[in-house]
Amino acid sequence: MYAMDTFQYKYQRAATRVTILAHLFGVLAIVLMLVWLLHYRGGLDLDSDNPYLIFNVHPFLMFFGFIFMAGQAMMAYKTVRAGRTEQKLAHAFFHSVALCLGIVGLHAVFKFHDKRNISNLDSLHSWIGITTFSLFCLQWLFGITVFLFPGGSDYARTRASPWHVSGGRALLYMAICTxxxxxxxxxTFLGLQHHREARLINFLGFAILIFGITVDISVVLSRYI
Amino acid sequence: MYAMDTFQYKYQRAATRVTILAHLFGVLAIVLMLVWLLHYRGGLDLDSDNPYLIFNVHPFLMFFGFIFMAGQAMMAYKTVRAGRTEQKLAHAFFHSVALCLGIVGLHAVFKFHDKRNISNLDSLHSWIGITTFSLFCLQWLFGITVFLFPGGSDYARTRASPWHVSGGRALLYMAICTxxxxxxxxxTFLGLQHHREARLINFLGFAILIFGITVDISVVLSRYI
Incomplete structure (x- = not known):
């Protein structure tokens, strides 16, 4: 009666558009991040003697390495035009890249804290961040075990799928909050509130937020199809 | 073959549990917020001569008045044990309360800034916050017009429903980020990083985050049923 086929077609078109938007805002965030770190913060270098250049690796890798790559993994079922197996492998590959680069990004901030004698894991940011990353590792192990191991039962996969998807989406939002x-x-710490740099960072934050929302909507719309 | 009835029953049970969790964490966040504002920050009073007591109304009302009430509205289809019409009215009622208390909460922070001669809408927090609240107002108007006005067409409602739900969930996460x-x-501004108060605020932030995630999962699981 409600012409469901028309709906499905519209969702599919909407999903494609939202996926393109997600890529635009993801790339925008990477560009703004690099402008911020290279122009205002002196660049990034994990092996530098200057602890601030070591620190700068942290925001870059946690967004480009972790969040952006995990977003690519989440959208792989939409973006990879191949069979289901190839899509699953792309999904696992991007998440594995996110895991590795995320570890390097976390290493950078711990190294910075050590060099500057700052205590670790004090702030709300670090609490949410370390929880998100730990749960991400569990989700990754869970995903590999249930969905990728040959011989995993279809019954277990069907049962686990909604939890895997809901959990992944919650983790995406936790990463964005972080x-x-x-x-x-x-x-706030640098006292930049009224500087031009703060406005750049606000736009960067907004781009990251819209990236998260569009990745999420892309996943939801793809599931409606 | 996969015994979908068993799945549906499990989702229903899981949705109930997650909804209870959402209430527990919501109430925990309100309690932690009040301990913070009353014990560490001198209380809250919109008509005070002390601008800091005016400010304190802002976090309290933006969580208890806006986010918590909007969460109640989102879960109304699960928590209100009545007909569909009553559930819809409860959904609209809670969202209207959230709208009104949110406006008072925003008024509090603008009044504080005026008293202290601080410029408005400079920070990432304020940018995301004002965007979220503006979109919430549009979503509220849209919801009233499409879903509550008698004579709204079923076709329009079926078409608008996924956008209304996805949009609402994205707004919930934006509110949590804010x-x-x-x-x-x-x-950071108060330089509390190593104080006991900071740890209280970290727990408060975590409770708010878990409230958001559980409200969201409750809505998703209810839709799987």
Whole structure:
């Protein structure tokens, strides 16, 4: 009666558009991040003697390495035009890249804290961040075990799928919250509130937020199809 | 083959449990917020001569008045044990309460800024916050017009429903991001990083985050049923 086929077609078109938007805002966030770190913060270098250049690796890798790559993994079922198996492998591959680069990004901030004798894991940002990353590792192990191991039962996969998807989406939002609290902490700590740099960081935060929302909507719309 | 009835029953049970969890964490967040504002920050009073007591109305009303009430509205289809019409009215009622108390909460922070001669809408927190609240107002108007006005067409409602739900969930996460960046800004600005108060605020932030996630999962699971 409600012409469901028309709906499905519209969702499919909407999903494609939202996925393109997600890529635009993701790339915008990477560009704004690099402008911020290279122009205002002196660049990034994990092996530098300057602890601030070591620190700068942290925001870059936690967004580009972790959040952006995990977003690519989440959208792989929409973006990878191949069979289901290839899509699953792309999903696992991007998440594995996110895991590795995320570890390097976390290493950078711990190294910075050590060099500057700052205690670790004090702030709300770090609490949410470390929880998100730990749960991400569990979700990754869970995903590999249930969905990728040959011989996993179809019954277990069907049962686990909604939890895997809901959990992944919750983790995406937790990662976005972590990124935004991190930027907020940095701006306030540096006392930049009325500087041009703060406005750049606000736009960066917004781009990250819209990336998160569009990735999420892309996943939801793809599931309606 | 996969015994979908068993799945549906399990989702229903899981949805009930997650909804209870959402209430527990919501109430925990309200309690922690009140301990923070009353014990550490001198209380809250919109008509005070002390601008800081005026400010304190802002975090309280933006969580208890806006986010918590909007969460109740989102879960009304699960928590209100009555007909569909009563559930819809409860959904609209809670969202209207959230709208009104949110406006008072916003008024409090603008009044504080005026009294202290601080410029408005400079921070990432305020940018995300004002965007979220504006979109919430549009979503409220849209909801009233499409779903509540007698004579709204079923076709329009079926077509608008996924956008209304997805949009609402995205707004919930934006509101959570706003709350967490606000807490992060306050702790860093006050230089509380190593104080006991900061740890209380971290727990408060975590409770707000878990409230948001559980409300969202409750809505998703209810839709799987």
């Amino acid at each position: 990124a935004l609290t991190g930027l907020m902490e940095k701006v | 709350a967490l960046t606000g807490l992060m800004e306050k702790v």
